[in-house]
Amino acid sequence: MKILIIEDETELAINMADYLTGQNYICEMAHTFQQAWEKINVYHYDCILLDLMLPGGDGLKILEELKKQQKQEGVIIISAKDSTEDKVKGLQIGADDYLAKPFHLPELAARIFSVIRRKQFGNSNIIQVNEIQIDLPAKTVLVNNLAVALTRKEFDLLLLFIGNKNRVISKAALAEHLSGDIADMLDNHDFVYAHIKNLKRKLTDSGSVNYLKTIYGTGYKWEPG
């Protein structure tokens, strides 16, 4: 799957590409408005990460152009501007998601994963990971065709892991994924542990292999083999 990273901060773009490349994505980068403009008019991508403040032009113009050409790329805005108006404006023009800087890479990967799934599979959006079957629109999980009752947070966690397979996800990234903005105001991230423990227990109790590895001191890793 091809991803275009439109970001003027080269180092950040490289970090994103580094992380995503290991996830079966092929990444291309554009650092100016001009480069981005040329690339979107020539190539096709599965997902475009779009920074709004670019040298040479406003990122929203690129979004407008994509919509004008009725391209099917999923677009995620990654912006330093974290204001509701910008968010609403971006989503109104047709962005699929909005991620405010600074963000964790696993969070970005999870967003890309779900945008691509939604774009390409629509309503029959079912993920099969070995014996685990996840129905995204219905938010249900089956293990060996038997339903597993997950809470909303456990379901969110599972998706985060599936979007970041074989990657170490720090507790901080998990906490931010679970509680959003307030994560950095909490003294400890022990609540993450409780949700992980429950998710792990529910999956293995239903007969799933334990793919979730604890990396001591740092975080967790999903290894579906």
Place this chain on the structure above:
Amino acid sequence: MKLLNKTLKPFALYSMLVLALSVPVYFFVINFIWKRELDKHHQVIRKEIEKEINALHLEDSSLAQMLEVWNKVQPRTRLTPAPGTHKIKDSIYTTIRYDVHEEEIEQFRGAVTTIIINKKPYHLLVETNMEEFYETLIIIVLVSILFFILLLTGFIILNRRLSVKLWKPFYDTIHRLKLFDLRGQDKISFQPSDIDEFEALNYELSKLIGKNIDAFRQQKEFTENASHELQTPLALLKSKVDLLLQDTSLTKEQSEKIASLDSPLARVSRINKNLLLLAKLENRQFTENETVRVSETLNQNIALLEEHFRAKNILITTNIEADFSINANQGLFEILVTNLLLNAIRHNPLNGKINIRLCNKILIISNSGLSALNSETLFKRFISSSKDMPSSGLGLAIVKEICNTHNWKIDYTFENYLHNFVIRF
């Protein structure tokens, strides 16, 4: 005390002093003139008498007869033959005595002189009743008091007129200053005045305010720009940490050290976001208000934080009046509630309590604590009131600013080992 009343007092005192001084001066001047005039008058009478009687060419016997009659019918004069040829020296005098004619004590001015009738000297005494000195004094004092009252009422009326007219631009300036709000960023314009001092005052004030507005705007822009500029390097750092964690060649210790970077990074992000939020709040960038269902928002946010209450084994009691709504910015109100609730969790000991009460347009969020916090600095930026807990020091500043934006009143009290944050909508 008003400025005008301040000037009125010395003016009134001065005029009183002048009038008081004028009383003896008037008295002496009037007395002096009066006496001089009477003395002149007496001289005229003397001459007339001497001339007229001599012109009659009376014999001595008829003269004596006439003098007897004279002295009887002319009460204020006495004409008597001088003993021998003794000629007394002219003298004048003032005396106070009982007057048989007016039947009371009177003051007299008299003159004693010698006139020559039929070549014989006669003593002439002429007296004129004049006002007693104390009567003159009383009249002068009364007149002075009357004038003083006239002056004072004049001053007061003039002052009132002046305060309305002359000081109008000054009071107008004060009024405009009172209405001025630095955060509104509107330049202030003063009414032009033809009084140099007021013009100078207005000019200097305008200059000062202009500078303040600029400084305030620069400060806001600086905060906003700095926060924005920080987002990208922060994103860079965060992504670097996430990438480093993937490195399988790292030892366990190295990985742990890298992961521990997450916490300070999260704090910087939070401070940065909060600074940006504060700058926007001060910029009045949140204008759209809607009906916010306070009771529901509270219950939802409490439910969201449920697991965090449980993690600290906090006993939470709620007493939330149903269906209470206000007109506010939904996003900001949620931030306010979250900040207060998280604060209550953060600064709560294990097994503590949190009480949430909403009734009669008052929201009280209380949590257990050992000692009162410094309420002076509690809502200030970057002043963490708790010694043992690191925080961004901005949470309560934001709460305060959100309250200000909506004209709500927030207070802090400490009672029965409970920190209470009270918001009056």
